[in-house]
Amino acid sequence: MAPNDTPPSGTAHDSEQRTQFADLIRARRAELNEGLNAFAERAVDPVSGVRVKRGWIYRLETGQPVTPPAFEELRALAEACGLPVEALQDAAGSQFHGVDPLSGGSSEATAYVRKLDRLPADQRERLLRLIDTLVPPDSPE
Template identity: 75%
Template sequence: MAANDEQTRDHARNPEHRTQFADLVRRRRSELNESLDTFAKKALDPISGLRVTRGWIYRLETGETVTPPAIRELRALAEACELPLEQLQDAAGQQFHGVDPLKGGSAEATAYVRKLDALPAEQRDRLLRLIDTLVPPEE
């Protein structure tokens, strides 16, 4: 509780202080109803095998200074949060680099939009036509 009071005072002194990433991780761990130990055990990057430590997650959630996560840490936390990597990338970009994600839509929609660039143009066109059959374009 004291850490949250301290975060509120810090934010009042520095309105540019951003907490989107910390808020996302804290909220998701709460939604999953997991202890910090259980959550940290799941924070394992499936590619590199890197594990995000319990201490780093604790410092993040309590508003202490942490080193911004690299892609390996983001993949590990995406595993623990059971969320798309892109959603964590957006929140980390907001908090640590002041980069705001695409405007509008849900975080999941933004993650899908980012994946579209990986598709060839023909597949993007087919996907757009499919989406138009499900949700007709606005006139």
């Protein structure tokens, strides 16, 4: 396996299998240039102390069956990824339950959010900072 324990890109997946969550974790770990061991060491929920084990992460990334993560496990993975837990909740909901996180929003909001995937990471970050100046993250919707 590669030095940072990245699963082979040709891993077979069932054509119907959703992989949003696995793809998010795999991509973020690659962005961080982190192996499975180091990533799993940091996957600890800061509130409860729940840890996500290396084997579970490996099985997730290679498309093997895994138990959907509980909220504490999502928070642990968010900690390791350096991402908001909401991003992981959305991806996990899509992969494990077929829930489209954008289905409840307005069609205009949905269209904007879908365009975000086409922006480079630095531009998405700048856009988020701009939005946060207009609507602070802690303000009610």
